[in-house]
Amino acid sequence: MAKRNYYAPQGGHPPQTQLLSDRAVFTEAYAVIPKGVMRDIVTSNLPFWDKTRLWVLSRPLSGFAETFSQYIMEVSPEGGSDKPEPDPMAEGVLFIVEGELTLTLAGETHLMQPGGYAFLPPGTSWQAHNRSEAPVRFHWVRKAYERVEGIEVPAAFVTNENDIEPTAMPDTDEKWMTTRFVDPEDVRHDMHVNIVTFQPGAVIPFDETHVMEHGLYVLEGKAVYHLNQDWVEVEAGDFMWLRAFCPQACYAGGPGPFRYLLYKDVNRHMKLGGVGPR
Template identity: 80%
Template sequence: MHQRSYYSPKGGLPPQTQLLSDRAVFTEAYAVIPKGVLRDIVASYLPFWDNTRLWVLSRPLSGFAETFSQYIMEVGPGGGSDRPELDPGAEGVLFVVEGELTLTLAGERHVLTPGGYAFIPPGCDWQVRNAADSEVRFHWIRKAYEFVEGLGVPDPFVVNEVDVEPTPMPDTDGKWTTTRFVDPTDLRHDMHVNIVNFQPGGVIPFDETHVMEHGLYVLEGKAVYHLNQDWVEVEAGDYMWLRAFCPQSCYAGGPGPFRYLLYKDVNRHPKLRLDSR
């Protein structure tokens, strides 16, 4: 079985001799945030988090992606938070890429290692701590949950990627699979955070053009993405942020698997008014 790897940023600054140009792109349809821009100078901090910094990869912007935010959290030894989420209407997903994260979720203690995944419904009580001797780094994806009368709120859960069997995409001979952590037919969920896997040479063989917004963080490997008629090279540690209806396809171009963590909004009517709740 392939040994999974998970890229995580370390911060720092490049030397004064480095060229300024990089692969960062921000357009009206998509953004590419390459791993080289996740430096100390762009790190942020949050209230009620101890010994913690973060890189904000995406946030709602008027006229661009509007449904979610995504952070890479870096928590030092002994750090964490007893009040991590200040918005009672927010749901979240945590995905660990390095180290050990101790999560107390609805009163139950879990230790998440790389590949560890937690879904946190709105209003759920949770806390996180780093009880280890080195940093823990994890993704935190947040969305304002869209309540629907007659549908309950999803239950919290914790799992590791290694315990979830990837689903082959039709007619791909297993070269393209998706690791799904939530049943797609469970309409209580209004977002999916999956892992998409390609074997070398695997492709998305058409330009997907759809209503879902995306955040894509490359965990492993490299590929070439076709985004709104532009060809963009991406590799482990890069992040892509795609607006709804941005055409998108790719082929895996490296010697090993190409894998990314994928956010998308699902299972709800599009809002017809700006003040719609």
């Protein structure tokens, strides 16, 4: 098994001598939040979380990406929460990038380390604490679960990327792989949070243009992304936020693998609000 690298922000503040020019951009179709803007000054706090701060990468935004929020959480030693999720309709995914998180799920304790992944259905009883001597940093992706009559809500589970065999895209000589944490055919799930891996030189050879919204956090490596006719360089620690139907493709730049954590909404009818009487 290849050694996994996961970029995690450290905060801090740049010196007054630094040039303010950067790669941050927000357009009608996509946004790029480069790692250099994830500083102390833009962190936030949450109710019922002790010794914790977070960077908000995305939030539902009218007219843009509306289905999800994504945080990078930083929990200091002895920090955490007994009441982490205030919304009974919210499902969540946790993905550990640095340190150790003690997750208690329906009374069962799990020690989550880098690569650790947890799916949390709506209404789940869970608690999260840092029992170690160093900060733990992890992604928390949240979405309002869309219930469907006759289809049960999926169960909670905890796993690790290292325990899952990636799936190769056809005709790519295993240079484009996806680590899937849930079965794509399982319609109980209305969101997927996967890991996509490209070897140096691998490409998405066409502009994907589809209804799914995306959050892409670069875990490792670098690439050039084609977003709505713009070429954008990205590297480990950057976040891309894509509206539905934003054209997207990429070249992996090397010298090592290019890997990202990918959110997308799936498996539900399109809402038809606002179409008028029938």
